[in-house]
Amino acid sequence: MKKLRVIKSALTAICRNPTRTFLTTLGIVIGIAAVIALMEIGNGAQETLQKNIAAMGVNTMRIFPGTVTRSGVNTGTGARANLTMKDAEAILKNCDHVEAVSPVLWVRGQLIYGGKNWNPYSINGGNEDFLEISGWQIEEGEPISSMHVRRGSKVCLVGSTIVRELFDGENPIGKDLRIQNVMFRVIGVLKTKGANMMGMDQDDCVIAPWTAVKMRLRGAGSSSIVSANTVTSTTTLSASSTYTTGVTFYPEASSTLPPVRFSNVDSLIVSVPSADMLGIATEEIIAALRESHKLLPENEDDFRIRTMAEFTDFLTSSTKTTTNLLLCVAFVSLLVGGVGIMNIMLVSVTERTREIGLRMAVGAKARDILRQFLIESIVICILGGIIGIFVGHGMSVALAKLMGWPTSISYAAIILSVGVSALVGVIFGYYPAWKAARLDPIEALRYE
Amino acid sequence: MSLITLKDIRKTYIMGDIKLPVLKGISLNVEKGEMLALTGVSGSGKSTLMNILGCLDRPTSGEYWLDGKEISNLDNDGRADVRNKKIGFVFQNFNLLARTSALENVIMPLGYTAAHMTERQMIEAGKTMLERVGLADRMDHEPSRLSGGQQQRVAIARALVNKPQILFADEPTGNLDTHMSDEILKIFREINERDGVTIVLVTHEMDVAHSAKRIIKLKDGEISDDTVLEK
Numbered sequence: 001m002k003k004l005r006v007i008k009s010a011l012t013a014i015c016r017n018p019t020r021t022f023l024t025t026l027g028i029v030i031g032i033a034a035v036i037a038l039m040e041i042g043n044g045a046q047e048t049l050q051k052n053i054a055a056m057g058v059n060t061m062r063i064f065p066g067t068v069t070r071s072g073v074n075t076g077t078g079a080r081a082n083l084t085m086k087d088a089e090a091i092l093k094n095c096d097h098v099e100a101v102s103p104v105l106w107v108r109g110q111l112i113y114g115g116k117n118w119n120p121y122s123i124n125g126g127n128e129d130f131l132e133i134s135g136w137q138i139e140e141g142e143p144i145s146s147m148h149v150r151r152g153s154k155v156c157l158v159g160s161t162i163v164r165e166l167f168d169g170e171n172p173i174g175k176d177l178r179i180q181n182v183m184f185r186v187i188g189v190l191k192t193k194g195a196n197m198m199g200m201d202q203d204d205c206v207i208a209p210w211t212a213v214k215m216r217l218r219g220a221g222s223s224s225i226v227s228a229n230t231v232t233s234t235t236t237l238s239a240s241s242t243y244t245t246g247v248t249f250y251p252e253a254s255s256t257l258p259p260v261r262f263s264n265v266d267s268l269i270v271s272v273p274s275a276d277m278l279g280i281a282t283e284e285i286i287a288a289l290r291e292s293h294k295l296l297p298e299n300e301d302d303f304r305i306r307t308m309a310e311f312t313d314f315l316t317s318s319t320k321t322t323t324n325l326l327l328c329v330a331f332v333s334l335l336v337g338g339v340g341i342m343n344i345m346l347v348s349v350t351e352r353t354r355e356i357g358l359r360m361a362v363g364a365k366a367r368d369i370l371r372q373f374l375i376e377s378i379v380i381c382i383l384g385g386i387i388g389i390f391v392g393h394g395m396s397v398a399l400a401k402l403m404g405w406p407t408s409i410s411y412a413a414i415i416l417s418v419g420v421s422a423l424v425g426v427i428f429g430y431y432p433a434w435k436a437a438r439l440d441p442i443e444a445l446r447y448e
Numbered sequence: 449m450s451l452i453t454l455k456d457i458r459k460t461y462i463m464g465d466i467k468l469p470v471l472k473g474i475s476l477n478v479e480k481g482e483m484l485a486l487t488g489v490s491g492s493g494k495s496t497l498m499n500i501l502g503c504l505d506r507p508t509s510g511e512y513w514l515d516g517k518e519i520s521n522l523d524n525d526g527r528a529d530v531r532n533k534k535i536g537f538v539f540q541n542f543n544l545l546a547r548t549s550a551l552e553n554v555i556m557p558l559g560y561t562a563a564h565m566t567e568r569q570m571i572e573a574g575k576t577m578l579e580r581v582g583l584a585d586r587m588d589h590e591p592s593r594l595s596g597g598q599q600q601r602v603a604i605a606r607a608l609v610n611k612p613q614i615l616f617a618d619e620p621t622g623n624l625d626t627h628m629s630d631e632i633l634k635i636f637r638e639i640n641e642r643d644g645v646t647i648v649l650v651t652h653e654m655d656v657a658h659s660a661k662r663i664i665k666l667k668d669g670e671i672s673d674d675t676v677l678e679k
Contacts, residue, residue: 004567005559016547358543361504362557362606363532365525441504445539 010376013348014383024344025384027337028424032388032417033395034330039413040396042323044406049319050275050312058312059275060133062104063087063268063285066302081264082293082302088268090292095284097277102130103265105213109180111206113166120162121204123179125213126269131157133271136207141173141188144209152211156184159203160192177206182216184208210265278307334420337384338428345377345432356436357444370437377429378422385421389414449516451613451646452478452501457510457520459496459669470496471507472669478648480613483640485649485657488666495618497666498650502535502616503527515613532561536607536645540619542599544591544606551587554578554606561610577605581635597628604635614646615639621656633659 014021065080088101105125111118124130128146131138141157148155156177163172172186184206193202208217272281282305289303349356356369364372396407459471470493478484488494499505500512503519504527512520519530531537544553555574558565565573578587581601591599600620607615617636621629637659640647649660657663658677665673 009559012548012552354543355545358539358545359556359560360528361502361531361537363528363560363610365528365560367525368560442499445504445543 006372006375007379009372010379013352013376014380020344021380024341025380025387027340028334028381028384028421029337029388029391031330031334031337032385032421033392034333035327035417035420036389036392036410036413037395037399038323038326038330039410040393040407041399041405042319042326043408043410043413044396044400046316046319046323047408048406049315053275053308053312053315058308059273059278060135060269060271061278061282061285061305061307063270063289064304064306065264065267066300066304080302083265083268084263085265086263087289087292088265090288091268091270091285094288094291095281097272097281097284099271099273100129100133101268101270102126102128102133103210104130104267104269105210105218106266107180107213107217109217111162111166112178112181113172113175116166118162118165120159120206121200123206123208123213123217125208125210125217127210129271130207130210130269133269136193137191139189139191140171141186143188144207149209149211151209152215153209154182154184154212154216155187156206156208157188157190158186158207159190159205161201161204162206163189179206179208180217184212214263214265275309275312278309282307331420334424338381338424341377341380341425342428342432345373345429346435348376349373349432349436352436353439353444353447356439357441357447360439360441361445366437369439370433373433373436374426374429377433378425381421381425381429382418385418388421389417392417450477450513451480451482451515452476453511453513454501455511455513457497457500457507457512459493459500459505460508470669471500473510474669474671476664476671478646480646481640481644482662483637483647483649483660484662484664485651485660486664486666487651487654487657488672489652492666493669494650494652494666498616498618498648501614501648502537503530529561532557532610534613536610536612536615538600538603538607538615538617538620540622542591542596542603542623544599544602546592547590549588549590550578550583550594550602550605551575553591553602554609557606557610573609574605577609578602580608581605595628596624597631600624600628600632601635604632604639608639608645612645614648616648616650618650619652620649621651621653629656 063083065083068075068080083103085103088103091098091101103126107123107125108119108121109123111120126134126144127149128144130136131143136157138157139160144155144157147153156179158166158172158177163169166172166177167175172189175186177184177186190203190205190207196202270281270285272278285305286301290301293302295302359369359372393409399405400407454474454476457471457474457476458469461468461470474497486494486498496505500507503514503522506522506527507520510520511518514530515534519527522530545556548556551571551574554577555570558570558573575584575587578584581604583598583601583605586594586598586602591602594602600623604615615636620636621632624632633656636647636649639645647660649656651657660677662676663673664671
């Protein structure tokens, strides 16, 4: 029998009892709708999660100086003072998969504004790319520019906690803030980030050009009454044997950097275009830094690279697990829908016994009958699947609007659902079709 | 050569331990273009004989030659082919597909073998057949909107659409009033005379049987009488 005619006659048969067909497909509709909605919501959740993780700095890595052991005492990571702007430049120049590099300096110190004072969790120094790399956004004001960095300008950006604690809701932009008794002009306010995963208030921070932090806050301890509070260990260690690594700590006077006494930085923060490039970027950075530090093959790395890759993997896999779990539930409902289809197909075969007998009398073979009923159940299932796709998509769009959940359309889910519903049709339609095909034409014709 | 040759056809139903012989050795010759009636009281075996003749059933023993071929041992698919190409059926209760137009009903058998025909040719053939039975203006009607006589005419058109050599009619007038019965019988005669289609009428009504040219009476599974009517 011709394919077109088979499908046409299947459609006619289905349309003969529209209410029943609709109720039959309902199981499949609900099943497929659930699959589609879950896949889309799950996809959306994953995308948002990835965005959030990216904002937390998952496509970034930190490079710390290595350890140093003096007189049998290991000082721990970061104790060496061998990371410089030279390294940052080397990374930018030699590593194709690196987007941006910023030095990071971290000090603590007292802030004074008006009659108030506050000791923030961190005072960070970075270059013009620092905000972007570490996922900061500006609420108001302007970011740190390359000009600020070059000049070592005494400007800073403040987090929302500081605005609350020091400025009493006053607009801080343009105000002068004393950091360790050095005047800094506030040029912008950072967008609130909230606590980080360790529970630290990330908004309790000040960001300034690293050159200013280096020159005014760190090295200039003599002029600061609170210099004892600053992290100065790197400078004290810098006079140690680490000089033997051959790095220039006294860089030649350049037009871009003002003369500084020690050009080492606490760490470097590096961003890559996407998290999956972390691996290759790491290799490139290792190569670039070994080259720049002139390490011999037998020397160990004198720096450490840290990424958040493992953490991302964990979060991604946990959303995946949740989505998969929900999908299992959705597939159970598909199964129930399939049983409903089988039930109705069996009823339909009984009802249409005479028709089957007639078709056999005019020359339909058993396999023609089998095919006819199989195609009917597949058509019902695919119709249900298509309706389910629309319902499911509608549900996820509605959820996205009502609850503000992120969703994203999943084409894989759509193709999968059509396939699955056809498969349900074959599996659950086969038994009724087989029953129809092995009817005896004489009995079937006589059936009342 | 005869169109149909039966040689000692027997059919025995086995119910548990009891053997129930329904046909007890039937031998018969039917020539091309004959119009014969198969009569007998209920239980005489006429339906069983028609099922065997119509290739719906197989005899327990005996030979059945149809159009020069022995077909009593064909398998299900083989018999389905024979039914599709050589045999047409008309039933007492019409057996039309509900909610399907008269035309679709008529071309339904073509769907099973006419791979050589295009959709348009099939529709053409169906239209021709409906015109032949005088339903040219009812092609799009569904069976529920047709009278009994019209429904039976659709069924005849369907039986003829494959251009069969034999048409089996099982109590074709059983559900119709006298007027409609005459109309249907007239169509049968026309088909028989004009197209030379062999017709086998199965009926228990003698006046229906008398519209045929030959009457075969069955009694207790055997042929009790075989008369050719003079006209």
